[in-house]
Amino acid sequence: MATNLPMTPELEQIHGEIRDLFRALANGFQRLDKIKDSHRQSSQLEDLTQKMRECKRLIKEFDREIKDGEGRNPPQVNKQLNDEKQSMIKELNSYVALRKTYMNTIGNKKIELFDMGAGAGEPTAEENVKFASEMSNQELIKEGMKQMDETDQAIERSKQVVHQTIEVGTQTATTLKGQTEQMGRIVNELDSIQFSIKKASQLVKEIGRKVTVFLVAYMLFLICFNSVM
Template sequence: MSSDLPMNPELEEIDGKIQDIFRALQNGFQKLDNIKDPNRQSKQLEELTGKMRECKRLIKEYDQELKNQENQNPPEVNKKLNEKKQTMIKELNSYVALRKTYQSSLGNKRVELFDMGAGTSDPVAEDNVKMASEMSNQELIYAGRKQMDETDQTIERSKMVVEQTIEVGTQTAANLKGQTEQMGRIVNELDTIQFSIKKASQLVKEIGRQVATDKCIMLFLFLIVCGVIAVIIVKIVHPNNKSIPDIPGLAPPAPTGRKLLSA
């Protein structure tokens, strides 16, 4: 097909690489039918996916080169070259759809994003998707607004997450502050209890010393009383014993005859 259209060397080289990838994709999917091992099938699909990405990159280069030489070619030639580009995109889309079919049959439920460039739609995701260079101004404005709306929604969700995080952090800080104050009160109470225990210990010691002193005094008084009682008993038993001094109030009365004589 490239021989029917006038192309510069750059376009011919890109077109040749794209056609080589298409043949490789066709052969790869044919081999995939003969592979029975699911792991080998997954590996083969990964290799084919890499080739699709490379083909998408080459289609972009083809489109850019086509724009560069657009002024050098007649309108009919540019029209045919653009039709050829659309044919390439549709063929690549068919392989992508085939890849998804094989993935579904393998039970692979992972969502894979086939990155086709930032700010543009994926031309291999659907057959009717256009490249950014072919979209009208209205379509570009619509796509941009849609992207901005999605970005705004993402920002709002992020704000909600941040607010929730701040709220949780504030609540956690308040709980920690309350626990710190409670620990402070407990420490103060422990200090008061320790001081009270020291005071009680001192009081017990003083009481013990006082009790010991009182016991000594009582013992001394008991000994004195015992001594007095012993003297009284001895004086009663031996009233004429002069070695025992008289106890006031217990001495025998003086004879009355002596008083008469002295009188």
Template structure:
């Protein structure tokens, strides 16, 4: 395409990716024709479907880029590019139709297995597996109803589990609320205790200061008493010592008292 039309590099790159996808789709469907296993065919179809989605996205991207470049391209170039886009769309649609054909053929060949429950043994499950084509309409209806009943039972069990989970959640919420309130009360009590301890510390400090003051007073009183006792002892030991003054309110020693009486008699 780059050799026939003067297009920009963006369109050329997108066109190259689209052509790569088309080649992959062609090779994939050729391989699919040779695969006999239904499971492998189904897996191969899924991969090809993914490639077709990618191709559709690239074609849309090609169209957007084409519209952006339309005003800068000659009319003849725009016409050829639009024709190229339509060719891509037709080729993609052909692969889509081919995929539907393979899906239809695969659906006619596939064996539908009905789930007999996890507790059913493999031997019993193998005995109950049948080809869909060999089952009558009534058997298919019965099997479908059984499958629906099992699904309803599973749904009911799920509802019970959800209900129990909700009840547990409500109970847990109530417990958390009670614990939160209890924590709040504990915090308030701790604040009260902290305040009481603070007041007690202040009271102890005040008492300590008062005790210290009382001790100082007692010490000075003790010193005064010791001084008085010392003076008394000195007066008793040295009664004639004139340097020691008499203590007010205290009688003089007996010797001095007698001397005073003799002087008065003479």
């Protein structure tokens, strides 16, 4: 898209990429109206969300280029470039608001929130393109402390999970050890029972042989006694 704005080649390239993304967003939302399946709508919204993120990144680059050339450009040129930046921010915010409307309609909770638009209780468009280089030392320190706290909390949660895993592993090992010892005792008891049964069998055989000899001797005695009589 041709423009009459006095831009450097770098600004023209960034500006062209942003405008291409805006056209893709416009076409994407038009196609979204024709999609009836909620899953396909969610997928389309995810794709549009990525394009909006890329737009936001490019607008930040556009702003950096403007600030780098402020000392070389006349005030009127700087004003025109900043006005164009604000116009692109407003256009991006309109797509963000449209995306939120579709999300509420679809009820899709899986897509990550992409809060760039201005509204009640939400950041303004200028705040959305605020860079770290523009933040005060106090803001940078506050943001850094916040990130450190979140990291510490994540590490602490990981430590708790590891500790719980170790406890479960220790309890499992103790249980297995107890079961192994119990199995050993059962095996020993079975060996003792088997030995007792073997001894009992031998004793029964021995008794059987003695009874047989006694009966034979008794029968011979009776035979001899009857012969004498």
